[in-house]
Amino acid sequence: MPEAASAIETHDLSKHYGRLVALDRLNLTVRPGEVYGLIGPNGAGKTTFLRLVLGLARPTGGGVRILGEHAGTPAGLARIGSVVETPAFYPYLSGHDNLRVLAAYAGVGTDRIGPALERVGLTQRARDKVSGYSLGMKQRLGLAAAYLKDPELYLLDEPTNGLDPHGIAAMRDVIRELAENGKTVLLSSHLLAEVEQVCDRIGIIHHGKLLLEETVGELRGTGRLLVRATPLAEAAAIAQRLSSVERVEERDGALRVDIDPGRAAELNRELVNAGIEVSELRSVARTLEEVFLQLTGEPVAPVAPVPGEVTQ
């Protein structure tokens, strides 16, 4: 079994459906052992990306390697467990028999079925037909199917769809447990809080393009100061004029100023010299939602356009 430098690595990966560009020269890397969050609004290209990784669809440009293998090869698939979209099963079979079928396709023993069902809490309902399962139970059965192969890489596409709050919390625990056991997880979701809580690194995808790929810490740690001052509009205008300031937002009666926190004194001095009364000035971490909205072109109440700022 080859030890790949990257769990997933794409090179200018593109997928077009006629004139529709679903993925546009995507270059993305998932490292072994990390939990990678792929976030983007609905229709951004997340599921298309996963389908390409699994070999269900073929790229129209570029390429992808998974665990050192080409996408969709039996050797690669044997090392990947996936829950893509809402898992579908044979409704006329029980949960247990569905896993028997999938285990046979995967070439693994039926002795793994019991532990997989137990791990997702479906042992009691294992002999019931899947046609009677709720959406949440199907999600859990999908996860049990992914467990069967004891894979190195898990691809989870919106895994909390249809789960109640307990199920969502349990799914978070599952992902953390997988990470603790050295598994690589690619989590695709449009739920930012879900991703922020469990992922090491994040890629933001929008209109088929990868806009950003950083660790959660890097994303949130980008310099930002919170400023409470009077009058606020005048303070915003002064902050905007500083060359070191990248962006100013006004929200909840305060300013969020994108600037290296080490230059807080400079900003404070400019405001005070202009006669602005500064009541609070401190460094704050940006939320993933703020970064996401900024990158995807939906800024949160911008005060004024900033020269050179990318606004989509």
Next chain:
Amino acid sequence: MIGSISAELLKLRKSWSTWILGGVLVLGLLLLGYLLIYLLVRNPPPGDRGAEQGIAALKTTLLPANVVPNVLGFLAGLGGPIALVMGALNSAREYSLRTITAVLTQRPSRLGLLASKAIALAILLGILAVCCFAVGVVGSLLVAALDGTPGSLPSIIEIGKGAAASWLILGAWAALGFALGMVLRSTGLAIGLGLVYALVIETVISALGFALSAFESVSRGMLGRNASALADAFGQLNPNGGPGPVNPPATAALVLAAYVIGSLVLAGVFFTRRDVT
């Protein structure tokens, strides 16, 4: 491959549609091929001498000596559409249920999965062919016993050849349905179009073949006509009751084999080259 075949067999075994369609085939043979005709023979409608002769001829079809042509004749007629539906369900249902994604992300290659499905279907059809002949043997022996007519069964080799021919006939129809399912990715559409071909297009072209020579050559390639031609090779039960064989037996068998291979190749091309949606 072995794992994939066992998975396919498990699905077939647990599916109601397999039991219903298989039951219709086997019970249909028993009811329509033996019981109904036997009741007709025992209670003939009052009529002319021609009708009496026809009924006497019908009686001979039920006897053990004619078990092979009787079973084959039934399978070449009603068996074809049933096998076509089985084939279409086997391939298209994975798309209708959206389980194709779950299957292909486990491990099997697309060609491996396609081959596994075809082999499992062939095993099922083989079992059904054997069951039909078993029913035919029991039915014909019962008729002989009830009628007090001494009769002996054909040799086991002859019955085996008949079972193999019926397997080929059912296989050709099932392969056509299988290919339609893979190409159309819709159970309803595949079954609908398949039945239109089996019940309408074949009939129309065959009818036109009697009147127009251009259609005669087309009808030589029709699946149903060649299935009947192969069945007739084991004994034409009613030589004056319909059109003669469209091809010699060996040619008919080759045409049916070509349907099997051509359908599987077509299914393979579409299955391996298209994205799974």
